[in-house]
Amino acid sequence: MNVEIRTLNARVHRVPLLHDISFSVNRGECLGLVGPNGSGKSTLLRCLAGLHPLQSGSIMLDGVPLGTMRAQTRARKIALVEQHSDTSERLSVRDTIELGRTPFLLPLRGWSPDDDRQVERALEAVDLQGFDHRLWHTLSGGERQRAHIARALAQTPELLLLDEPTNHLDIHHQLGLLNLLGALPITRVIALHDLNQALRCDKLAVIDHGRLVGFGQPAEVLDEGCLRQVFGVEASHETGRDGALRLHFHRAL
Amino acid sequence: MMNSLYHFPRLTAGIAALCLILCAIVFGTVVGETALPLVTVGQTLANHLWHAGYQVDRIEAGIIWSYRLPRALVAGACGAGLSLTGVVLQALLRNPLADPYLMGLSAGASTGAVLVSVAGLGGGLVTMSAGALCGALSAFGVVAVLAHAVSGGSGGGRAAQAASAIILAGIAGSQMFNALTAFIIARSANAEQSRSIMFWLMGNMSGVRWNDVGPCVVVSLVGTALCLWHRRGLDAFSFGADSAASLGVNVRALRGILITITAIMVGVLVSKVGAIGFVGLVIPHAMRFLVGPRHTKLVPAAAVGGAVFLILADVISRIIVPGQVLPIGVITALVGAPAFAIILIRGARR
Numbered sequence: 001m002n003v004e005i006r007t008l009n010a011r012v013h014r015v016p017l018l019h020d021i022s023f024s025v026n027r028g029e030c031l032g033l034v035g036p037n038g039s040g041k042s043t044l045l046r047c048l049a050g051l052h053p054l055q056s057g058s059i060m061l062d063g064v065p066l067g068t069m070r071a072q073t074r075a076r077k078i079a080l081v082e083q084h085s086d087t088s089e090r091l092s093v094r095d096t097i098e099l100g101r102t103p104f105l106l107p108l109r110g111w112s113p114d115d116d117r118q119v120e121r122a123l124e125a126v127d128l129q130g131f132d133h134r135l136w137h138t139l140s141g142g143e144r145q146r147a148h149i150a151r152a153l154a155q156t157p158e159l160l161l162l163d164e165p166t167n168h169l170d171i172h173h174q175l176g177l178l179n180l181l182g183a184l185p186i187t188r189v190i191a192l193h194d195l196n197q198a199l200r201c202d203k204l205a206v207i208d209h210g211r212l213v214g215f216g217q218p219a220e221v222l223d224e225g226c227l228r229q230v231f232g233v234e235a236s237h238e239t240g241r242d243g244a245l246r247l248h249f250h251r252a253l
Numbered sequence: 254m255m256n257s258l259y260h261f262p263r264l265t266a267g268i269a270a271l272c273l274i275l276c277a278i279v280f281g282t283v284v285g286e287t288a289l290p291l292v293t294v295g296q297t298l299a300n301h302l303w304h305a306g307y308q309v310d311r312i313e314a315g316i317i318w319s320y321r322l323p324r325a326l327v328a329g330a331c332g333a334g335l336s337l338t339g340v341v342l343q344a345l346l347r348n349p350l351a352d353p354y355l356m357g358l359s360a361g362a363s364t365g366a367v368l369v370s371v372a373g374l375g376g377g378l379v380t381m382s383a384g385a386l387c388g389a390l391s392a393f394g395v396v397a398v399l400a401h402a403v404s405g406g407s408g409g410g411r412a413a414q415a416a417s418a419i420i421l422a423g424i425a426g427s428q429m430f431n432a433l434t435a436f437i438i439a440r441s442a443n444a445e446q447s448r449s450i451m452f453w454l455m456g457n458m459s460g461v462r463w464n465d466v467g468p469c470v471v472v473s474l475v476g477t478a479l480c481l482w483h484r485r486g487l488d489a490f491s492f493g494a495d496s497a498a499s500l501g502v503n504v505r506a507l508r509g510i511l512i513t514i515t516a517i518m519v520g521v522l523v524s525k526v527g528a529i530g531f532v533g534l535v536i537p538h539a540m541r542f543l544v545g546p547r548h549t550k551l552v553p554a555a556a557v558g559g560a561v562f563l564i565l566a567d568v569i570s571r572i573i574v575p576g577q578v579l580p581i582g583v584i585t586a587l588v589g590a591p592a593f594a595i596i597l598i599r600g601a602r603r
Contacts, residue, residue, distance in 0.1 A: 051498050075501025082499075085492045088349060089546040102489050103501035107482045155500070 001062055001077065001158035001187045002027050003048070008057035010047055016055070017043050018210045025187055025203065032201030032218065033191040036231060040210040041191040042083060045161045048189060049080040061159065075103035079152035083163040083191075086144075087136055094132035096147050097122050100154025122150040125180060127173075141168030149177065162190045166197060195222060195231070195247050206230055219245050228253060270557040274329060277564040281325030282317055284568050286575070289313055298322075319462070327461045328567040328581070329560035330469035331526050332536075334518040336559025337476050339533025340551060341511050344487040348419050349596055352534035353389070353519045356419065357426030359528035361392020363454055364430045364437070366524045371450065372441045382468065386520030388430070393516060396426040456529035456582025458567055465525045472521040477556045479514050483507060484548035491546070529582045531589020532559055538596060 004024040018040050025031045033041045046052035059066040101115045126146040166174045192198045204221045206214035208230045214221040227235045234250040282294050296307035297317040342351035365388020366381045368374040399422035486507045489497035498504045536559045544550040566584040
């Protein structure tokens, strides 16, 4: 799915938070959203998910304005993995992932074998086979996060939005998740705090105080000036043995 | 999963539920201060339903047909309806303590009903049920505004604080509407009216007759059907309103529809039998334990469980003190208050 954001402005509790954001993401690309705490990354993701109203501007999905889509149509195309999402219900992992099929289930349409297949695929994708009957409150933070991602994958979206998905994950599952997300053939927009993880994205958008201050190839966008001005750190680029670019952080300014 | 009822075949479960309700109704008709033989109950029902022509004592037939059967049917309908209101409120507000009684909806409905019946609001053009519906909606508005103010608009982010806020706001709302009801009674009702209204306010089935059966059964059946229709929307609220919206649920519309249904159910049922507490709290929790949290099973289970529970509570209210009929609200409170405490303690531990 092609995503195009045109001069987007948004408010939170009447306070302007996003200012004149414009960029586009091509079908199948992975865009990383980076920026300091409170810069507006989560609000931008909520706007892209159609959960937060725009003050002005527009979001076009394959040329169709997001604002004109019905909630159900939107949910069949876009899935969101929130940063904080919890339940007090005694749901199992399978119950949770089955929620991802909600946009496809009409009141009189029952559960189909295709729904089962999508749930199985999602379970497998996040390496949660064998966990499907575990109750939510018995899961670790990382397992919950993987279940959330599986629920989003069960929506079979064309655009996947993730708000800091590697939080709560150990390094093994962080890398596993990033590999999984990297291999998905759909458009992805991922808010990330770990700038080295962000370097793996196809493109990066740097948000600071609600404004887009950088957009493009990760290595070009995250230069020393940007890291100093936006993130308040002194850092340099290093190339690892595998040839991949990494950031080496020296000190906070 | 946790227990075998999770995978109980749907048809078997439906037949078992129907049998359970029928058994409870028959039990409610047989048992009372004067125990009547099952055969007499069967013959009386056959006479009225199919003109079977059995010879039955006229007094016994009158007790069964005019008194106990409508009472059991209304108790069943009210139990189902009140239980469902708890299911809906707990899902939409993501609050395990949400219940029309604790949230002040029943108190608001009582105020509305008393305003119409005693103070003569509407000049006879407005029914008690309509008055109770307006009262329940007003109470929901008051409690929602109070809860928002108490929690500082925390929403779902600080769940424990939001849960406490709803209960505190419900207590404040209940007290306010109860005081208003007492004021109306003191101003407008005579001594006899005051006594009967106070008895009715505690939840009372004594005055129930056949003309009360229709509204209670219809409102509960329609409520069950609408809750089942929106079962997947209710499921989607498990992780909050934003999560529901991202799953394609029109959150505002669904909340509007289901809260209106809840208010209508509370309004109609309270206007017929008074404010019966704790059914909406105890039964949904018990049924979640038995069939799990998914609303495809929870909605019918809560309706059946609520119906059976209130029929049995009504029987107990009639026989527990010989020669006296207790308000049914006393029995439900005796069961519900400890259950409320257990839920509070479990919530605090979690």
